[in-house]
Amino acid sequence: MSSSSTTTTTTRLLMLKASDGVTFEVEEAVATKLGAINNMVEEEGSEDLICLPNVNGKFLGMVLEWCKKHANNNTNSDKGNDEVNKWWDKEFVMDLDQNTLYHLLMAADYLSGTELVDLLTEKVASMIRGKKVEEIRETFKIKSDFLPGQEEEIRKKNSWAFE
Amino acid sequence: MTDFFDIPDKIIAEILLKLDIKSIMRSKCVSKSWKSLISHDTRLKRKVPLIIFGERQEEDHRPCPREKLFSYGHVSNFGLPLVKRLPLVESSASLVVEGSDNGMLSKSCSDKSLDTEGSYFGGSYKAGSAFEG
Numbered sequence: 001m002s003s004s005s006t007t008t009t010t011t012r013l014l015m016l017k018a019s020d021g022v023t024f025e026v027e028e029a030v031a032t033k034l035g036a037i038n039n040m041v042e043e044e045g046s047e048d049l050i051c052l053p054n055v056n057g058k059f060l061g062m063v064l065e066w067c068k069k070h071a072n073n074n075t076n077s078d079k080g081n082d083e084v085n086k087w088w089d090k091e092f093v094m095d096l097d098q099n100t101l102y103h104l105l106m107a108a109d110y111l112s113g114t115e116l117v118d119l120l121t122e123k124v125a126s127m128i129r130g131k132k133v134e135e136i137r138e139t140f141k142i143k144s145d146f147l148p149g150q151e152e153e154i155r156k157k158n159s160w161a162f163e
Numbered sequence: 164m165t166d167f168f169d170i171p172d173k174i175i176a177e178i179l180l181k182l183d184i185k186s187i188m189r190s191k192c193v194s195k196s197w198k199s200l201i202s203h204d205t206r207l208k209r210k211v212p213l214i215i216f217g218e219r220q221e222e223d224h225r226p227c228p229r230e231k232l233f234s235y236g237h238v239s240n241f242g243l244p245l246v247k248r249l250p251l252v253e254s255s256a257s258l259v260v261e262g263s264d265n266g267m268l269s270k271s272c273s274d275k276s277l278d279t280e281g282s283y284f285g286g287s288y289k290a291g292s293a294f295e296g
Contacts, residue, residue, distance in 0.1 A: 105170065105174060121178045128182060145195045
């Protein structure tokens with residue numbers, strides 16, 4: 001066997017446990033892309049098992065998948081990395097159904113995955129941008145709870161936004 | 164099944180903050196909770212213009228060359244003026260609402276002659292407060 005292992009550094013593995021008991025073994029460098037985990041690692045030091053009671057396994061898995069991609073891409077100091085990340089991000093959010101999107105967004109927020117929150121909020125924003133009020137309501141299944149006339153009043157006051 | 168309503172306001176505000184000003188104002192019409200969020204979230208309030216348009220106030224006697232727009236005083240064309248005078252702003256044939264930050268405002272000035280009473284204007288005013296609407 002070759003001794004090519006000189007180039008690999010020993011990376012610490014963390015065990016992340018989701019609310020439904022599903023566990024993930026993740027490299028520290030990947031998991032610490034999440035601010036919340038980074039804090040726990042720094043504060044608690046030697047703890048290798050981290051329990052995350054607010055995220056279930058499915059969504060934690062997806063968040064970690066995203067972290068892994070970004071952590072890997074960032075290790076190569078290649079100029080094309082930004083492009084690769086962007087392309088991969090686009091793929092990542094492209095086919096998310098709304099239910100998954102919301103859960104992911106809340107998981108990413110809970111875990112302080114700032115970049116991922118940014119990506120997902122932008123995805124939701126793109127579903128609102130330039131749309132008519134009725135279209136927004138339909139997209140998000142929101143029922144208008146204004147009293148008769150109230151909505152009209154807002155429209156009248158801000159007619160420029162509805163041109 | 165998660166509903167959009169389950170998303171905390173904090174995150175909805177993050178989403179709305181990514182929108183252009185027109186989309187934010189339209190979002191005010193979506194529901195009471197969105198309206199309330201847009202009217203009360205500090206950062207969203209800063210994005211929403213303080214003043215959109217109004218009429219030149221009678222007591223404003225500053226000379227107003229053709230290439231300048233009037234100063235404005237009315238908040239959102241309603242209610243009591245919060246600001247007596249705004250800086251005179253360079254005009255163009257029509258100002259378009261392009262965006263807003265930190266109380267910046269804008270509004271199309273239409274085809275009315277700029278120095279007649281009642282022409283619309285736009286200007287900027289550095290304040291971080293939204294009008295009620």
